[in-house]
Amino acid sequence: MLEVRNVSAAYGTALVLKNINIRVGSNEIVSLIGANGAGKTTTLRVISGMLKPIGGEVMLEGRNIAGMEPFQIASLGLVHVPEGRGLFPEMTVMENLEMGAYLRKDKDGIRRDLEFVYSLFPVLKEREKQLAGTLSGGEQQMLAIAKGLMGAPKLLLLDEPSLGLSPVMVDRIFDAISQINRERGVPILIAEQNAYMALSASHRAYVIENGSTVMEGIGKELLGNDHVRRAYLGI
Amino acid sequence: MLGITGDLALRIAKYYALAFILLLPLPLAGDYVTHLAIMIMLYSITAASLDILVGYTGRLSLGHAAFYAIGAYTSTLLSMNLGVSPWVGILAGGMLASLFGLVLGIPSLKLRGPYLAISTLGFGVIVQLMLINLDWLTRGPLGIPGIPPLPGGPLDLRSKFSFYYVALMLTSVAVYTLHMISRSRIGKVLMSIREDEDAALSVGVNVPLFKVLAFIISTFFAGLSGGLYAHYIRYISPAMSALSESISILSMTIIGGFGTLTGPLMGAAMLTILQELLRPYLEYRYLIYGALIVIVMKFFPSGIYGFVQFLSRKVRG
Numbered sequence: 389m390l391e392v393r394n395v396s397a398a399y400g401t402a403l404v405l406k407n408i409n410i411r412v413g414s415n416e417i418v419s420l421i422g423a424n425g426a427g428k429t430t431t432l433r434v435i436s437g438m439l440k441p442i443g444g445e446v447m448l449e450g451r452n453i454a455g456m457e458p459f460q461i462a463s464l465g466l467v468h469v470p471e472g473r474g475l476f477p478e479m480t481v482m483e484n485l486e487m488g489a490y491l492r493k494d495k496d497g498i499r500r501d502l503e504f505v506y507s508l509f510p511v512l513k514e515r516e517k518q519l520a521g522t523l524s525g526g527e528q529q530m531l532a533i534a535k536g537l538m539g540a541p542k543l544l545l546l547d548e549p550s551l552g553l554s555p556v557m558v559d560r561i562f563d564a565i566s567q568i569n570r571e572r573g574v575p576i577l578i579a580e581q582n583a584y585m586a587l588s589a590s591h592r593a594y595v596i597e598n599g600s601t602v603m604e605g606i607g608k609e610l611l612g613n614d615h616v617r618r619a620y621l622g623i
Numbered sequence: 624m625l626g627i628t629g630d631l632a633l634r635i636a637k638y639y640a641l642a643f644i645l646l647l648p649l650p651l652a653g654d655y656v657t658h659l660a661i662m663i664m665l666y667s668i669t670a671a672s673l674d675i676l677v678g679y680t681g682r683l684s685l686g687h688a689a690f691y692a693i694g695a696y697t698s699t700l701l702s703m704n705l706g707v708s709p710w711v712g713i714l715a716g717g718m719l720a721s722l723f724g725l726v727l728g729i730p731s732l733k734l735r736g737p738y739l740a741i742s743t744l745g746f747g748v749i750v751q752l753m754l755i756n757l758d759w760l761t762r763g764p765l766g767i768p769g770i771p772p773l774p775g776g777p778l779d780l781r782s783k784f785s786f787y788y789v790a791l792m793l794t795s796v797a798v799y800t801l802h803m804i805s806r807s808r809i810g811k812v813l814m815s816i817r818e819d820e821d822a823a824l825s826v827g828v829n830v831p832l833f834k835v836l837a838f839i840i841s842t843f844f845a846g847l848s849g850g851l852y853a854h855y856i857r858y859i860s861p862a863m864s865a866l867s868e869s870i871s872i873l874s875m876t877i878i879g880g881f882g883t884l885t886g887p888l889m890g891a892a893m894l895t896i897l898q899e900l901l902r903p904y905l906e907y908r909y910l911i912y913g914a915l916i917v918i919v920m921k922f923f924p925s926g927i928y929g930f931v932q933f934l935s936r937k938v939r940g
Contacts, residue, residue, distance in 0.1 A: 438821060462827035474822035476815050478882075487815050491827040539826060 389414045389575050390435070390466075390543055395444030395454070396599075397434050404430050407600040408444070412543065412577050417569050419578040419586035419607065421620055422596035428579035429471055431596065432545045435577075436468035437461040448543070463491050465542030471551065471579075473532035477521030481512055484520050484531055488538030497540065504572070505534035508564050526557035533564065543575050544568070550582045558582065562589045583620035587611045595620075631806060639799050643791065650787045657783045661855060663895045664794040665848050670875035670887035671801045672844035677873070678881030679805055680837040681817030683740045686727075686747030687845055688868035690720040694846030695853035695863055696754065696761060699770050702854075709773050713850030720846025721839045723750075728838030732831050747869050754861035766860025773854045786855055793851065797844055798888065804840060805884045813837050814882075867909065874912045878919050880926025889927045 392410040396403065405427050412418045420428045433439040435446055437458040446454040453461050462468075476484050485505070489498045506513040509530040515523060520531055529549055536544055549565065550558040562585050568574055580586035587593055587607045595603035595616060603615070610616045650657045673687045697719045698712030707715070731742050754761050761767065773780040773789065780786050804810055812833050815823040824830050853859050862868070871894065879890020894912070901908055923930045 436825060438824070458821075458824040459827045459829050462825055468825045470821060470825065474819060474825055476818035476822060478818055479811070479814055483811060483814075487811065487823075487826050487828075490812070535826070 389416075389449065390577065391445075391447040392431070392435065393445045393447065395431070395434055395441045395446065397430055397439055397441045399430075399439075403599065405434065405441070405599045408434075408596070409601050410577070410594055412575050414575055415569070415573050416592060417565065417576045417578065417590045417607075419580055419590040419593045420596055421580060421583040421586050421593060421610075421616075423620075424581065426596045427599040428581075428596055429547055430599075432468060432470075432547050432577070432579050436466060436545060438468070438470075462539070465540065466545070467536045467539040467541035467543070468545040469532045469536040469547060469549070471547040473528050475520045475528060475532055475535065478519060480517050481520055481523070481531060482516045484535050485512075485538050488535035490539070492538075492540060498538070501538055501540060505537050508537075508567065509534055525552050526554070526560070529553060529557070529561055530564070533561070533568075537568065537572075537574075541574055543577065546576060546578045546580075548580060549578065550580060550585055558585055565589060583616065584611070587616075632803060635802055635806070636799065639795055639802075643795050646791055650784045654783050657787050659895065659899060661783065661787055661790050663892045664790045665852050665855070666872070666875060666891035666895055667888045668794055668797045668801075668848035668851075669845050669872050670879065670891045671798050671884055672841045672848070673872055673876045674881055674884055674887045675801060675805065675813070675844075676837050676841040677876055678883065678887075679810055679813040679817060680834060682834065682837060683736065684743040684841075685740050685866065685869050685873065686743035686745070686750075687841075687872050688866075689747040689750035689864045690724060690842040690845035691849035691852070691868070691872075692750060692754065692859075692861070692864035693720045693723055694849030695859045696767075696849075697846070698850035699767055699853045699859055700760065702771050703767070703769075709771060709850075709854045713847060713854070716850035716853075717843045717846035720849070721843035724838040724842030725835060727842075728835040732834055744866060744869070747864055747866055751861050751864040754864060761861070764861060766858060766862075768858045770853055770857040770859065772857060780854075790851065790855070797847060798884075801840075801844060802884050809833075809836070817882075870909065870912070874916060878912075878915055878926055880923075880928030880930075883925065883928045886926045886928030889931070893927060 390412040392408055395405055395408040397405040408431055420431060422428050430439060434441045437456050441454050445452050448464060448466060453464065476487060485502060492498055511527055512531060512534055515527065520528065523531060549561050553561065565576060566589055569576055578586055587610050590607035593605060593607045593610050594601045649660055669691055673684065676682050676684050694716035697716035698709060701707040701712040701715055702709045727746050731739055734742055755764050775785060775789065778785040780789060812828055815828060816830055816833060820830055875890035875894050876887045878894065879888065880886025898908060901911065919926055
């Protein structure tokens with residue numbers, strides 16, 4: 389589905405990604421774990437075209453998308469739910485969901501997906517007419533994921549879905565992520581500081597340190613890896 | 624296609640029809656009131672057009688009067704030099720204004736906040752300087768008097784009484800069109816750009832295209848109202864493109880309540896009337912506008928419109 393090969397990227401003259409290699413198969417949940425500033429968010433930004441890489445390839449379904457404009461990449465079915473959620477705060481919940489489906493023409497499909505996201509997050513239906521900015525943090529994260537799903541993603545990128553949420557809410561969000569993957573077969577790439585949650589929920593994971601992917605493995609196996617346990621799980 | 628249901632279009636049209644009927648007897652109040660009402664209507668189109676840019680797309684412009692002036696000069700010069708009908712001239716003025724909107728919109732795509740404000744401000748100044756210095760065409764700072772009135776068939780549109788009804792009709796159509804645009808899919812897309820450009824990009828919005836489109840729509844209507852002004856007052860001068868004019872228009876949009884479209888109409892009415900009341904103290908006008916903007920932003924960020932909504936909610940309990 390997605391293959392990131394030897395990608396490097398810089399902000400101005402500061403090289404922030406040096407050697408990123410990631411693969412996401414169809415139907416997989418893959419997570420990127422690493423410390424603050426390791427390059428997780430930047431990696432997602434490069435994949436979705438928000439930042440142009442200075443080297444390497446980003447292959448989406450066999451096509452190199454590195455250097456394309458973000459809205460063109462979105463039209464290929466890659467949906468990025470950015471850190472800070474990327475909502476339109478002064479627009480209603482419903483309008484946010486409609487904007488999520490911006491590129492779609494299939495009215496029936498949109499209606500079906502709307503039903504699906506409402507069954508996933510019933511609270512959004514209750515808040516349909518409320519401004520997105522007035523939702524609680526957890527509800528905003530739900531809306532962000534729901535808005536992403538409305539774009540009928542072939543691949544979903546989630547940046548820090550647990551950020552700023554209570555442990556109960558984090559559980560609910562990760563349950564929903566698993567459910568989306570199971571029921572919709574959507575491959576998902578998650579960048580997450582909460583290594584424990586990310587590794588438990590993913591099929592595979594990559595560890596990013598100083599802008600490079602340094603380790604790769606099955607999610608559950610990395611949970612038992614000594615280096616990961618010491619550096620990211622605090623055990 | 625525009626994503627407006629016929630239902631919504633009809634509901635908004637009813638408000639416009641009601642306002643239209645209520646405003647029909649106004650010229651009975653005499654020429655002075657009629658003149659004020661016409662000026663309010665012309666400013667309403669301009670302030671509402673600016674709202675598409677500032678309120679909906681979040682692109683601050685300090686040069687909107689330039690497009691108003693471009694519309695006025697285009698229509699005037701076409702009708703006086705080439706004998707073009709002022710009706711066609713006004714339309715051409717709108718189109719030339721939006722062509723300049725395109726020319727300003729493209730290079731300012733990457734500019735945000737104060738940088739965009741400065742570049743639009745500069746554009747306004749450049750237009751004013753050109754109107755002053757291209758004196759073989761524009762008569763420079765003297766301005767152009769004796770502009771032909773709008774041809775009205777059996778109606779003499781030099782009279783305020785008849786012009787009022789033409790202005791009322793055109794303003795209703797223009798503002799209703801802007802209103803429909805603001806509520807359409809295009810309006811939603813422009814709002815999404817205002818809210819978060821990156822998020823708009825990530826759902827697949829061609830942000831640069833829509834930013835330029837906002838400029839084109841907004842400046843087209845500013846140009847139209849400039850043309851109407853020229854054939855109503857029948858005298859124009861480079862002062863139309865002055866920074867102070869742009870600030871007046873922006874004040875109407877902001878004080879009325881930007882991003883609501885109805886608000887700028889209220890702002891246009893309020894500031895035009897205020898300007899009349901303050902005539903003896905005209906030099907203090909901008910001081911008062913400034914203070915008003917600060918007060919409105921502090922207590923009612925959604926302007927007079929927001930205040931009215933707040934009151935009506937209070938009354939209903």
